[in-house]
Amino acid sequence: MSQPPPVAVYRSNAHLAHAGLVELLAGRQIPCYESPERAVAIERALLGAGGYELREPQAFGLEPILAVHDRTLVDVVEHAWTDALAAGADGSHPLIPDTFKLAAYSGPMEPLALPSAAHLRLGAFCFDTATPMVAGTAAAARAAVDVALSAAHAVVDGAALAYGLCRPPGHHAARAMLGGYCFYNNAAIAAEWLRRDGGFARVAMLDIDYHHGNGTQQLFWERGDVLYCSLHADPARAYPYFSGFASERGAGAGEGLTRNFPLPADTSLDGYADALSEALDAVAAFDPDAPLVVSLGFDTFERDPIGDLALRTADYAEIGRAIGGMGPRTVVLQEGGYAVDAIGANAVAFLGGLREGREAG
Amino acid sequence: MSQPPPVAVYRSNAHLAHAGLVELLAGRQIPCYESPERAVAIERALLGAGGYELREPQAFGLEPILAVHDRTLVDVVEHAWTDALAAGADGSHPLIPDTFKLAAYSGPMEPLALPSAAHLRLGAFCFDTATPMVAGTAAAARAAVDVALSAAHAVVDGAALAYGLCRPPGHHAARAMLGGYCFYNNAAIAAEWLRRDGGFARVAMLDIDYHHGNGTQQLFWERGDVLYCSLHADPARAYPYFSGFASERGAGAGEGLTRNFPLPADTSLDGYADALSEALDAVAAFDPDAPLVVSLGFDTFERDPIGDLALRTADYAEIGRAIGGMGPRTVVLQEGGYAVDAIGANAVAFLGGLREGREAG
Numbered sequence: 001m002s003q004p005p006p007v008a009v010y011r012s013n014a015h016l017a018h019a020g021l022v023e024l025l026a027g028r029q030i031p032c033y034e035s036p037e038r039a040v041a042i043e044r045a046l047l048g049a050g051g052y053e054l055r056e057p058q059a060f061g062l063e064p065i066l067a068v069h070d071r072t073l074v075d076v077v078e079h080a081w082t083d084a085l086a087a088g089a090d091g092s093h094p095l096i097p098d099t100f101k102l103a104a105y106s107g108p109m110e111p112l113a114l115p116s117a118a119h120l121r122l123g124a125f126c127f128d129t130a131t132p133m134v135a136g137t138a139a140a141a142r143a144a145v146d147v148a149l150s151a152a153h154a155v156v157d158g159a160a161l162a163y164g165l166c167r168p169p170g171h172h173a174a175r176a177m178l179g180g181y182c183f184y185n186n187a188a189i190a191a192e193w194l195r196r197d198g199g200f201a202r203v204a205m206l207d208i209d210y211h212h213g214n215g216t217q218q219l220f221w222e223r224g225d226v227l228y229c230s231l232h233a234d235p236a237r238a239y240p241y242f243s244g245f246a247s248e249r250g251a252g253a254g255e256g257l258t259r260n261f262p263l264p265a266d267t268s269l270d271g272y273a274d275a276l277s278e279a280l281d282a283v284a285a286f287d288p289d290a291p292l293v294v295s296l297g298f299d300t301f302e303r304d305p306i307g308d309l310a311l312r313t314a315d316y317a318e319i320g321r322a323i324g325g326m327g328p329r330t331v332v333l334q335e336g337g338y339a340v341d342a343i344g345a346n347a348v349a350f351l352g353g354l355r356e357g358r359e360a361g
Numbered sequence: 362m363s364q365p366p367p368v369a370v371y372r373s374n375a376h377l378a379h380a381g382l383v384e385l386l387a388g389r390q391i392p393c394y395e396s397p398e399r400a401v402a403i404e405r406a407l408l409g410a411g412g413y414e415l416r417e418p419q420a421f422g423l424e425p426i427l428a429v430h431d432r433t434l435v436d437v438v439e440h441a442w443t444d445a446l447a448a449g450a451d452g453s454h455p456l457i458p459d460t461f462k463l464a465a466y467s468g469p470m471e472p473l474a475l476p477s478a479a480h481l482r483l484g485a486f487c488f489d490t491a492t493p494m495v496a497g498t499a500a501a502a503r504a505a506v507d508v509a510l511s512a513a514h515a516v517v518d519g520a521a522l523a524y525g526l527c528r529p530p531g532h533h534a535a536r537a538m539l540g541g542y543c544f545y546n547n548a549a550i551a552a553e554w555l556r557r558d559g560g561f562a563r564v565a566m567l568d569i570d571y572h573h574g575n576g577t578q579q580l581f582w583e584r585g586d587v588l589y590c591s592l593h594a595d596p597a598r599a600y601p602y603f604s605g606f607a608s609e610r611g612a613g614a615g616e617g618l619t620r621n622f623p624l625p626a627d628t629s630l631d632g633y634a635d636a637l638s639e640a641l642d643a644v645a646a647f648d649p650d651a652p653l654v655v656s657l658g659f660d661t662f663e664r665d666p667i668g669d670l671a672l673r674t675a676d677y678a679e680i681g682r683a684i685g686g687m688g689p690r691t692v693v694l695q696e697g698g699y700a701v702d703a704i705g706a707n708a709v710a711f712l713g714g715l716r717e718g719r720e721a722g
Contacts, residue, residue: 022388024385024388024459024490025459026454026456026457026458026459027383027385027390027454027455027456027457027458027459027490027493028390028454029388029389029390093387093388093389094388095387095388096387096388097387097388098385098386098387098388098489098490098491099488099489099490099491099540099600099601099602099603100461100463100484100488100489101463101464101465101488101602101603102461102462102463102464102485102486102488102538103462103463103464103466103467103471103485104462104485104486104488104535104536104537104538105464105488105535105538105575105579105603105604106464106467107579108582108583108612108613109578109579109582109604109609109612110464112603112604112606112609113596113606113608113609114602114603115596115597115598115602116597117597120597120598120602121602121603123489123602123603124463124464124465124602124603125463125465127460127461127462127463127465127466128459128460128461128484129385129388129459129460129490130459130460132388174465174466175465176465177463177465177466179460214466217470218466218468218470221469221470222469235474235476236476236477236478236481237476237481239460240460241460241462241475241476241481241482241484241485242460242462242466242473242475242482242484242485243466243470243473245473245474247474248470248473248474251469251470252469
């Protein structure tokens with residue numbers, strides 16, 4: 001029996017300079033959960049497990065980003081930090097907005113003018129106080145997109161599976177909105193690239209991060225060619241609060257192609273597997289011709305500091321097997337997960353299960 | 362010569378229990394500028410100056426508030442604190458939202474469901490991190506409305522001038538939005554009450570707070586019966602950033618009846634008086650039959666900790682004289698002003714000037 005080829009793990013060191021240090025939870029400064037150590041821990045665990053090969057991403061430039069995000073958002077990500085410095089900030093504190101442009105204020109007055117300086121308009125684009133920006137943020141966000149696109153490219157080129165160790169994550173980034181530790185929507189950009197450049201007609205996205213992927217949902221809400229299925233903590237109790245209810249199912253050509261599975265607190269593998277099974281049925285019914293795009297979060301872990309679900313490390317192997325059993329080629333892209341001491345083992349379990357599921361399937 | 366009758370100063374002690382202690386500026390905790398001491402300092406200074414009579418407000422109930430604000434906003438103001446306690450908060454920290462429902466996320470998906478708990482939906486209504494809520498906030502906000510309505514009522518009943526020492530302030534509160542230290546829009550509620558209950562056809566509002574009154578602007582944007590003129594720091598550099606540009610002039614029946622006068626940093630009396638003169642010309646041209654409603658801020662003061670204009674105490678007497686010279690009866694309602702050591706003297710100067718202007722006019 002020959003060994004299966006190693007799985008490509010795309011990763012970049014650009015993320016190391018994106019370290020916000022603090023975020024705000026209900027008005028209190030806390031250490032930023034979304035830390036460089038998360039990605040480093042996953043890399044180390046995969047190298048230790050064997051069967052994985054770390055690879056640098058290719059550079060895809062801004063075009064695939066602009067296929068998904070408004071230029072106004074890209075301008076804010078690219079210039080907020082430098083505009084703040086030009087306005088006199090000393091660079092010792094991450095950029096966190098304090099004033100937001102709410103939906104409750106839109107209406108007959110729109111469109112309203114905005115300040116020209118990117119850091120002063122940040123609150124029109126960033127929806128929370130948990131997404132600190134620093135000098136290295138823009139480059140890290142671009143590199144995370146390159147990581148995602150490199151993984152997608154590898155699968156289009158014939159690999160059965162590729163893993164993009166994206167950091168910062170992406171699924172909370174919408175067309176003209178960032179937040180939730182996310183700047184550019186890595187998974188959505190990969191899905192759109194599969195449609196436009198990969199030559200595929202239908203892309204299915206499965207989001208198993210603890211949080212609803214509000215950005216991904218918005219981007220494909222009216223699209224008939226992209227299915228978005230998300231398992232997440234019920235927004236009635238959990239971030240991001242203002243989306244992810246089961247009643248949200250898409251519109252127009254996308255009617256029924258957004259599927260949300262909100263989960264109660266303390267959900268363990270049994271309940272999780274039921275929802276996952278429903279989501280995978282929806283994927284099968286959609287009959288995608290493109291590789292499956294998985295937004296992978298480990299904040300569903302029982303000891304995650306910001307989650308309240310109850311998955312254990314061994315459970316991720318089961319979840320990986322179920323997803324791998326779907327058969328199609330798979331692009332796995334990292335989103336959240338904040339229990340740094342367990343995130344590596346959880347990644348090894350998930351990817352190992354996924355490989356087993358593929359081989360069995 | 363007989364002494365003029367004392368000017369009625371409506372005030373309530375309910376505001377004392379609304380003390381947020383901290384707010385967040387660009388992600389950093391700072392002591393809350395909008396403090397009970399502000400109103401106490403004004404009361405003391407007016408009593409010391411003589412010619413003023415402190416009065417308790419009448420209770421007007423929720424009806425005049427609901428004539429201006431959505432029930433959803435009132436529900437959040439009334440229940441956010443108690444819902445947070447019911448969810449396990451220990452009450453030791455003010456309620457400050459961390460996740461916001463941005464205009465950038467509205468669109469085809471709307472209307473989206475919201476969490477039922479008021480504290481979890483707060484970020485759909487509150488647009489900043491500078492508006493801490495505590496146990497006493499809801500009662501203080503209601504009392505500030507009663508203060509404003511009592512002042513309006515006194516003028517309708519024949520007084521030439523009444524002053525409502527509102528705290529919390531109001532002009533940043535829009536139909537379904539709170540923020541900027543504001544919960545209910547005291548001045549807008551008074552203006553609407555003058556229309557509905559006062560029997561007047563046209564109300565002019567003059568806002569001389571340092572900040573644009575984004576809430577007041579939204580509430581009367583399409584109204585032909587209410588003129589809103591605001592002098593404020595240019596939103597290109599100053600809070601609330603996303604409104605108050607000169608290009609915003611109202612729409613529909615209200616076209617031309619919103620007038621914004623953005624001011625550069627370091628504006629002193631000369632530049633200020635020019636803009637004020639233009640605003641007063643607009644008021645005269647509108648020919649209101651109702652008392653003039655003035656939103657009064659002293660954050661235009663040269664030493665204000667969050668402003669960058671350059672008005673001095675004596676300048677407020679000049680500004681008061683110019684407004685008093687307009688002739689109509691006047692309802693003055695307190696908004697901002699954060700130089701606590703000077704705010705009393707500034708109030709004495711402004712109200713004294715206004716009385717002189719009336720007598721000369």
